[in-house]
Amino acid sequence: MSAVLEKEKMLHDDLGVNESGHLTIAGVDTVELAKQYGTPLMVMDEARIRRNMRVYRSAMEKSFGAGSYPLYASKAFSCKYIYRIATEEGMGVDLVSSGELCTAVSAGFDVSNAFLHGNNKTDSDIEYAIECGVGHIVVDNMVELDRIDEIARSRGIVQPILLRLTPGIDPHTHAAITTGKVDSKFGIAIETGQADGAVAYTLGKRNVRLDGFHCHIGSQIFDVTPFCDAARLMIKYIVHARDTFGYEADILNLGGGFGVRYIESQPELDYADFIERIASFIRAEVKKSGVKMPRILMEPGRSIVADSCLTLYTVGGTKVIPGFKSYVSIDGGMPDNPRYALYQSDYTVKLASRMRDVDDFVGTVAGRCCESGDLIQENVPLPTPRRGDILAVLVTGAYNYSMASNYNRIPRPAVVAVKENGEVTQVIRRETYDDLVRLDM
Numbered sequence: 001m002s003a004v005l006e007k008e009k010m011l012h013d014d015l016g017v018n019e020s021g022h023l024t025i026a027g028v029d030t031v032e033l034a035k036q037y038g039t040p041l042m043v044m045d046e047a048r049i050r051r052n053m054r055v056y057r058s059a060m061e062k063s064f065g066a067g068s069y070p071l072y073a074s075k076a077f078s079c080k081y082i083y084r085i086a087t088e089e090g091m092g093v094d095l096v097s098s099g100e101l102c103t104a105v106s107a108g109f110d111v112s113n114a115f116l117h118g119n120n121k122t123d124s125d126i127e128y129a130i131e132c133g134v135g136h137i138v139v140d141n142m143v144e145l146d147r148i149d150e151i152a153r154s155r156g157i158v159q160p161i162l163l164r165l166t167p168g169i170d171p172h173t174h175a176a177i178t179t180g181k182v183d184s185k186f187g188i189a190i191e192t193g194q195a196d197g198a199v200a201y202t203l204g205k206r207n208v209r210l211d212g213f214h215c216h217i218g219s220q221i222f223d224v225t226p227f228c229d230a231a232r233l234m235i236k237y238i239v240h241a242r243d244t245f246g247y248e249a250d251i252l253n254l255g256g257g258f259g260v261r262y263i264e265s266q267p268e269l270d271y272a273d274f275i276e277r278i279a280s281f282i283r284a285e286v287k288k289s290g291v292k293m294p295r296i297l298m299e300p301g302r303s304i305v306a307d308s309c310l311t312l313y314t315v316g317g318t319k320v321i322p323g324f325k326s327y328v329s330i331d332g333g334m335p336d337n338p339r340y341a342l343y344q345s346d347y348t349v350k351l352a353s354r355m356r357d358v359d360d361f362v363g364t365v366a367g368r369c370c371e372s373g374d375l376i377q378e379n380v381p382l383p384t385p386r387r388g389d390i391l392a393v394l395v396t397g398a399y400n401y402s403m404a405s406n407y408n409r410i411p412r413p414a415v416v417a418v419k420e421n422g423e424v425t426q427v428i429r430r431e432t433y434d435d436l437v438r439l440d441m
């Protein structure tokens with residue numbers, strides 16, 4: 001009895017098992033969805049996305065005061081649908097390319113609430129951003145600053161900006177998702193004195209307005225300490241900039257990186273509590289330093305969309321190699337989810353079509369690409385999968401579809417959303433073979 005109950009315990013409350021023994025998301029039968037829309041299929045729980053956004057919005061206003069708010073870091077999942085939800089939920093957004101900007105604009109998002117990032121914005125990126133009326137450009141280096149100032153001057157405007165600084169923090173996560181160290185392709189280092197040069201240079205420009213500073217220390221961080229360390233260094237720098245240049249920052253943007261629960265052994269963070277702990281640290285530091293309290297911005301990406309989504313696949317078959325290991329093959333893989341291949345990311349995998357069966361198989365979930373590294377997860381306990389079973393990979397809302405490719409000319413999956421009223425709508429249609437050859441001359 002307890003084995004069954006134990007198996008029905010899911011990573012979070014919006015996932016469950018129905019009377020047919022099928023996995024459900026927001027109460028909807030995933031096996032039925034797979035039948036209706038085909039696989040691979042990404043299924044998003046809209047209520048959960050909205051709830052995640054609301055948690056950040058209300059926590060930031062409560063902990064930091066009016067004028068402090070979250071920006072959804074849309075590289076985690078960028079499509080018209082998500083910018084419409086961000087609009088309805090009063091979120092700002094963080095954009096990292098003209099492509100994301102154009103998607104936001106085409107969804108009707110008011111980009112005066114957008115911050116444009118990127119470590120190599122081209123001239124046409126800058127022109128396009130200014131033409132669209134992007135609220136802030138987060139400046140990464142001084143070559144870029146010169147171009148922003150020139151382009152803004154040619155259009156007779158003053159462009160609000162932040163300077164992206166690297167505070168010199170290593171949050172001890174995976175090297176590829178650690179960005180706040182001095183040795184990084186992003187931002188301007190405080191430690192080397194280059195930040196001072198950048199502030200002095202920026203303050204001498206007439207067509208940019210320096211509104212404050214930005215930093216982003218990494219991703220999938222479960223501890224408040226690295227955020228507090230970064231905040232302490234950034235506030236120290238705000239004090240230094242005031243004393244050195246007479247410049248008082250209005251905005252301190254602390255970036256994103258809040259951890260998300262992918263597997264049972266990871267904690268489920270209470271983001272409101274997490275934010276309040278960072279806020280009480282910041283209030284104390286600001287008070288000690290005597291600077292005015294800046295408006296605080298944060299840029300959650302993963303923690304807005306990751307746990308709202310799962311991906312459904314159809315099982316092709318298993319391969320058992322006696323004395324070695326076993327594989328289960330699915331009709332997707334690295335084209336729709338390259339994260340295991342890139343970072344050996346953790347995932348929880350379920351046999352959605354037979355949730356109540358006993359786990360009598362341990363295997364590696366393998367994609368369909370001609371690439372040995374095309375795996376989704378290794379050593380996964382499952383009921384012995386059969387051809388035609390539906391397999392679900394949980395918590396795939398962030399950095400899955402947005403990192404998807406057409407490797408091996410595999411069409412990208414469809415994305416559907418379960419609305420708050422239980423209705424299911426397609427938000428991105430499945431690519432067709434016509435789509436695959438659309439650009440070929």
Ligand SMILES: *Cc1c(COP(=O)(O)O)cnc(C)c1O
Nearest residue numbers: 073216219256257299300301302
């Ligand atoms: C990627 C990124 C984020 C979002 O990080 P998450 O870990 O998804 O919350 C925020 N800000 C910047 C500058 C980023 O590069």
